[in-house]
Structures are given as C-alpha cells and as structure tokens.
Amino acid sequence: MYQYDKYDHQMLADRVAQFRDQTARYLDGQLSDAEFLPLRLQNGLYIQRLAPMLRIAVPYGLLSSTQLRKLAFIARHYDKGYGHLTTRQNVQFNWPALEDVPDLLAHLAEVEMHAIQTSGNCIRNTTTDQFAGVAEDELEDSRAYCEIIRQWSTFHPEFAFLPRKFKIAVCGTKDDQAATQVHDIGVYLVKGHNDEVGFRILAGGGLGRTPVIGQEVFDYVEKKHLLTALEAILRVYNRHGRRDNKYKARIKILVRETGIEEFRTQVHAEWERIKDGPQTLTDEEIERCKSYFVDPAYVEAEDSPEELSQALKSNVLFNGWFQQNVRPHKKPGYAIVTACLKETGIAPGDVTDNQLDYIADLADEFSFGEVRVTHHQNIVFADVEQSKLFSFWHKLKERSLASMNLGLLTDMICCPGGDFCALANAKSIPIAESIQREFEDIEELKALGELRINISGCMNACGHHHVGNIGILGVDKKGEEFYQVSLGGSSKNEASLGKIIGPSFAQEEIPAVVRKIVNVYEAQKTTDESFLETYKRVGIDPFKEKVYAKAD
Template structure:
C-alpha cells in the first residue's frame, strides 16, 4: 500500500498544528462559529445531533493492520469504544470531544492517516472496488490510479470551494463493484483493441434529493489524461454550477440542465487548453506509484486442499460461511474474505475496538498485514490461503465477525440516521435492526437469496437507498417520522434507480412491509431469478398491491408523503 514520503508527512503534520491552533482560538472566543465552521469541515469534523462527528479518510478503502489498531485505540481513548465504517470506505467517530480532536488528528498522522477533505465542498475520498488487485475479473488494478488522483486532488487550491461536494470512483473490473454510475465522476478502466488502457468516463451521477445515474462523457479516454480531463470537468462545473441553491448545486444538476452533448462540448473546450500540459500522467509516474501496490509474496499453492474440502463437507456452519463470505481470487490457492459487520442486533457498519484489534491480528496472520473497507460497510481480508480458512472462521465467529449473510437480506447498508445525524428526518438504525430481526433465520435468508436492502435517514441518501433492491427512506410528515419504500434499484453495470411503491409507513410497519415484498417475490420467482430480476420482470404493481391491500394490524391511516 502507499507509504507517505517526506512531503506527505510534513503537510499532514503542519495541518494538524494549524488545526490545533484554530481550535484553541475558537475555544478562546477569537473565532466565531461561522469562522470556525469551514475550518473544522476541512478537517472532517461535523457537529451532529448530540456531539461532534469526525470522519477519517481511508483512501480507496485500503488499511494496514497498524492503521486499524490506531483506529481501535482512538475508539477506546477518545470515543465510546466503537467506530462506524461508511459507504465511502471511511471511518467515523460519533462522540469525540471537540477539545480532543487535534489530539486524534495527531494520532492519525503518526500512522499516515488524516481527516482532510472528508467533508466540505471539495473532492472527497476516492473510492474503488474492495477486491482491487485480487479480483479474477480485473482488467487492471485501479489502486495506482486512485492514488494518483488522491495526490492530485488533496489540497488542490482551485477546487477547495466547489459549489458542492464532489465524489470520484474508479473501477478496473468487468463487473463494476465501485458503483461508478452514481458518482460525480466515475472511471471504468478497460483494454482497447490493441490492449491499450482506456477509460470509459461517466459524469453527473449522484443520489440525494434528485437521484440521477451518470452519463458517459468519454467512451475511450487514454489513461494518461485521467487528471487533465477531470480538471476540465471540474473547472466547467466550478464555473457554471449553481451556488444560489445548495439543493441544486451538484454537478448532476448542471449536466442535466445543459444536456450531456452541450456539457461535453464545454468540457472539451476547456480541456483543449491543457490537454497535454504538466498534469498529463506519464508512464514513469504511474509506475512509481504502482510500485506501492506490488503483489505480496504469494506462495505457490494448489487450488485444491484436502483439509479444507473435508471441513467444507463435514461442517454445515463453515460451509454456509464459505458460500457467502469467501470470494474467488486471481492467485491459485488464495481467497478474499468478507468479515460481516452486520450481525443481527448491531448497527450496520459498526465495529468495537476489540473487533478492530482482532481484525488487525487477522490481517497480520493471514493477509500480509492489509485489509479493506467495502462500500457495503464490511471489512475485507484480500489474501487468505485456502488452508487457513477454517481456523480463521472459528476465531472470527467467536468475535462476532463471521455472520454468513454477505449479499443477503440482513447485510443491510445503513447510514447513522436520526440517532446521530442532525440532517436526518428519521432514525435509520432501528429500522435496520427491525428488518434484521424479521429475517433472523439464516436458512430463510439463504432461501430468499441475493438481495440488497439500503436505508437512509433523509434525502441526502448516505445509505444509498435509491440503488437498493429495496430502499427505505426516512421522511418527515407534519413533524413525525415516516418511511418511504422503493423497489427496483440496483448498483453495478446495469444500475437502476428504485421506484417508490406508494405512501409512506410508520416505523413499526417497515419490517412487515419488507416481508410482504419478499412474499410476492418468493411466490412469483423463477428458479434463476433474484429479487431484482423478478421486480424488473413483473414491475412494481403486484408488490404495491400486496403491500397496500393487506394492511398491517393496528394501522389507522397511511400518510401521503
């Protein structure tokens, strides 16, 4: 993984000292709330419903075991003994004391981490596939390019105050797991007819109040121009993006208003001024960065392992875990492992300091000292030997990290919601827990099969409810909390936005509504269909009819939201 050079160390250390002085001046009354607000946001600090929230950057979701132990230490010493892993592959602390945040930033700097540009109207954390570098369907490892983009975008003076936040995702696989179409800029790397590396570049995607999937602005951009073309896009956006209305300030609104052809015309006109300028990426520069992502010292192993096969046949619980949590690897005899942060009864994406320490130990023992955070809010060990899986599973199970539900209905993507966030209309976590409890039968979950449930507490869509097979959105109705349900959303190559099935529901009804949606699916599916396939074949109507015709006990009225 990427290691800081002398310059990196210096700028992060200087930023910590700068913010420490800014905090001192604020607490001394020398800075007003309005003056301090942009300063703390530049360092990842929000003021939430009950306390500050600090968002720590995890570039492209990659962590060392040392860094994870530091995150565990911070959770114990500065927070309430846990942390939350987000859909942008970052780590969040919900209870830090304002006065101690500079100390936390100093602790992070000691392990080459920071909270810079995790908030504010700037280019946020670059995200990618959690299986980058090991996926069998990988065309190219996207992490070197993600790191190049990170170095370019960090402290970029021209893009420090954009009309709104800006998010970039990169993918190097045939199966998109980075959700490139729902980002402000999405990069899909592929090989051309002559094996040259090209980029299919999407622009104007985003969820929130106005969900829009991105449009293709370049079908075959040479990789050398990844930065220069991004600069042209962001300069066009910075010039014409709306600043008078924060709800209409994202680039997706500008692209939609101009149309992709006119937007492309303006971007290309801007690009012509610096297309072959100093920010054109050279092979030497890409090679320099790529050396930080060289493959580890894999052993020469067989794809068959007698001890593994015996345990697979004799231990049903282990077999179920392998089916859901163990993934193919491009190197013979190795597998990638997802450690679920979604056991029933725990807020999705949360991990205790003890669990983080355990996972750090797993990384050292089984996976070359590295791990990843997934978009789905789980933790990944990317390089585990086939012969080590059984022992790893036993230890992970004892730590509550081996729930075999990856890709199933209880593997819920969920934002912190109204329990923490001051922007939320309604709590998200209790809804996730109620759905988990409703389907807390692993045999039943496996029978239902692959399905994605996403929950957001407000229209900002941090839980990405628009692209969930089933999406739940907290809404406000006359000062009370209700939940709107949609179906038919999907991430990946054939991404789609969900359709709202009808009027909203009270919190106590949501799990029952999800149950009725599943019932319709189970009654109508063909043997090869997943939930999303059945919804696309049948449409919304039969699901809506079942949900609203068969009212839940005790329901008096449905709010029209």
C-alpha cells in the same frame, strides 16, 4: 499499500499544525462559526446531535494492521469504545471532543492517516472496488490510479470551495462493486482501439435528493491524460455549478440543465487548453504508484486443498459461511474473505475497539497485514490461504465476525440516522434491526439469494436507498417519523434507481411490509431468478397490490 515519503509526511504535519491553530482561534472567538465551518468540515469534523463527529479518510478503503490498531486506540481514548464504517469506505467516530481533535489528528498522522476532505464542498475520498488487485475479472488494479487522484485532489487550491461536495469512484473490474455510475465522476478502466488500457469517464451521477446515473463525457482518454481530464470537468463545474440553492448545486444538476452535449463540449474545450500541460502524467509516476500495489509474497498452492474439502464436508456452518462470504481469488490456493459486520442488534457498520485490534491481529496472521473496508460497511481480508480458511473462520466466530449473511437481505447498508445525525428526519438503525429480527432464519435468507436493502434517514441518501433492491427512506410527516419504500434499485453494472411503491409507512409496519414484498417475490419468481430480475419482469404492481391490500 501506498507508503508516505518525506513530502507526504510534511504535508500531514503542516495540516495538523494548521488545524490546531484554526481550532485555537475558533475557541478564542477569532473565527466565527460560519468561517470555521468549512475549515472543520474539510477536516471531517461535524457538529452533531450529541457531540462532534469526526470522519477519518481511508483512501479507497485500504487499511494496514498498524492503522487498525491506531483506530482502536482512538475509539478507546477519544470515543466510547467503537467506530463506524461508512458507505464511502471511511471510518467515523461519534464522540470526540472538539478541543481533542488536533491531538487526534496528530495520532493519525503517525500512521499516515488523516481526515482531509472527508466532508465539505470539495473533492472527497476516492473510492474503488474492494476487491481491487485480487479480483479475477480485473483489467488492471485501480488503486494506483486512486492514489494518483488522491494526491491530485488533496489540497487542490482551485477546488476547495466548490458549489457542493464532489465524489469520484474508479472501477477496474467487469463486475462493478464501486457504484461507479452514481458518482459525480465515475472512472472506468477500459481498453482502447489499440488495446492500451485507458479511462472512460462519466460525470453527473449521484444520489441524494435527485438520483441520477452518470453520463459519458470522455469515451476514452489515455492514462497520461487522467488528471487534465478530471481537472477540465472540475473547472467547468466550479465555474458554472449553481450556488444559489444547495439542493441544486451538485454537478448532476449542472449536467442536466446544461444538457450533456453542451456540457461535454465545454469540458472538451477546457481540456484542449490544459491537455499536455504539466499535470500530464508521466510513465514514471504511474509506475511509481503501481509499485506500491504489487502482489504480496504468495506461496505456491493449489485450489481446493484437502484441509478445505474436509472441513466443508464435516462442518455445515463453516460450509454455509464459505458459500456466502468467500470469493475466488486470482491466485490459486488463495481466497477473498468478507467478514460481515451485520449481526442482528449491532448497528450496521459499527465496530468496537477490541474488534478493531482483533481484526488487525487476524490481518497479520492470515492476510499480509491488510484489510479493506467495503461500501457495504463490511471488512475484506483479501489474501487468505484456502488451507487456512477453517481455522480463520473459527477465529472470526470468537468475536462475532463470522456472520454468514453477506450480500443477503440482512446485510443492509444503513446510515447512522436520527440516533446520531443532525440532518436526519428519522431513525434508521432501529429499522435495520427490526428487519433483521423478522428475517432470522439463515436458510430462508439463502433461499432468497442476493437482495439488497438500503436505508437512509433522510433525503441526503447516505444509506444509498435509491440503489437498494428495496430502498427505505425516513421522511418527516408533521413531526412524525415515516418511511417511504422503493423497489428495483441497483448500484451494479446495470445501475438503476428504485421506484417508490406508494404512501409511506409507520416504523412498526416496516418488517411486515418487507415480509410482504419478499412473499410476492417468492410467489412470482422462476427458478434462479434474483429479486431484481423478478422485479424487472413483473414490475411494481404485484408488489403494490399485496403491500397495500386491505385485510380480509
């Protein structure tokens, strides 16, 4: 992974000192609430329902075992013993005290971590495919470009006060795991006419109140032009994005109101002026960043070793977990393992201090000391030897990390919701749990296959409900919590936004509603058809009829 040099370290040290001073001036009354607000937000600090919430950046989801142990330490000393993995591959703590945050940031800086720009109206943490570097279908490892974007966007002086938050995703694989099309900017690695790898760039995607799929602004730019192309888009947005209404301030609204043709013209005009300027990337810089993401010291091994075949035959549970949670690796003899954190009764994405330490130990023993956080709020061990999978699985099981529901109905994306978040209209964690309790039979879940349920506690859509195959949104109806259900969303290559099925439901109705939706799918599906495929073929009506049918 990327290693800080003296410059990166200097910047973090300066940042900690700056925030220490800002916090002191705020506590001393020299800074007003309104003036402190963007300063603390750009350090990931929210004032929440119960306590401040601190969001720590995990650049493109990559964590070393040393960093995991530091997070465990922070969970133990500054929180109530747990942290939370977010849908932007970050980590949040819900209980630190405001006056402790500067110290906490100093601890993070020791392990090359920070909370810079994890909130606020600025460029946020860049995300990518959690399988970058090990996926079989990869054009090129996206992480070097994520790091280049991270450095360019960190403390960018021109774009610290944008109309609204700004999120960038990069995708280097055929199978898009990064929800790239629903980002303010989506960057795809593609091959140009000359077979050279460059970038296709979309802008104006996003979720939130007005979900939109991004549209193409650059069909192809050479690698060296990546930063000037991004800068041109940001500059047009900073100048023209709406600032009169925060709900219309995202770039997606600007693109819609300007029209994609005109927007593209403006961006290209801006780009012509800065293209080939000093921000033009050099081959040396690209190579430098790539050099941090080279293959670890793999051993030479064969696929499907004897130990693995034996274990798969002799242990049904291991076999079930293997089918669901293990993916092929580009290197023979290795496998990509996703530890699913969605045990029933545990808030999706929550992880305890002891688990964090344990994950660090497992990473050291089995996966070259690194893990990745996924935007589905799980943990990936990217480089596990196939011959060691059985013993690895045993170790995961010891600490409730071997759930075999990955990608299935109960592997839900869920925001913290009304239990923690000051913005939420409704709770979301108890909804997730009630659905998990309704669907406890793993064989049934596996028969249903890939079925994504995403839950958000309000229209800000942190739980990505628009792109859930089944989306659930908490709404406020005259002071009571209700839930709106949508069907047919997807964040994959064929990205689509869910369609609302009808009037909303009370909390206790939700498990039965999901059950009815699943029943319709089972009745309608042809062999091997996924939920999404069936939905696309039969449309929303059969689901609607069943869900709202009057009892006989």
